[in-house]
Amino acid sequence: MDFFVLFAEGVFMVMMGLSIANEVRFLFLFQVLLAIDIAWAVFVYFAVISEDARRSVVRWCIINLFAVAALFLVRKSPLLADEDRLTVAVSVAIARTFFDYTFCWDFYLGRQRAAAGA
Secondary structure, eight states: OHHHHHHHHHHHHHHHHHTTTOHHHHHHHHHHHHHHHHHHHHHHHHHOOOHHHHHHHHHHHHHHHHHHHHHHHHHHOTTSOHHHHHHHHHHHHHHHHHHHHHHHHHHHHOHHHHHHHO
16 A cells, blocks of 8 residues: 555656646645645554554644645735745745654654664
8 A cells, every 4th residue: 555655646746846837736736745645644543553653643644734724825825926836835845844754753763763863
C-alpha cells in the first residue's frame, strides 16, 4: 500500500512541477497532494497499534488539514495579488514542514532514535 500512495504523491508532484506557471492549477494540485496525505494518515491511524504513533498520526493529519485550509485561503483570497500567491503557498509549505517535523519527528524516526539525536 505504501508504494501506491507514494507513487500517487509522486505523480502529483510531477504534475505540480509541470504546472508551476499556472498558479491556480498548481495550488489545486498542492491541495490534492495534501488530501492524499490526509487520507493516508487516516489509513495509518487505523493500521498502527501504538498510542504514541496514533497521537503522532493525529498531529500529522491536523497539520495537513490546516495547510489545506491555508492553501484554500491563498487560492481564494482577494487580498493577495496573483503574483504573490505562489510565494505565500511556498511559505505555507515551509510552515507545514516545520510543524510536521517539530510535532511528529519521533513518529518518523522512532522514539529511541529521536531521543538519541537530541
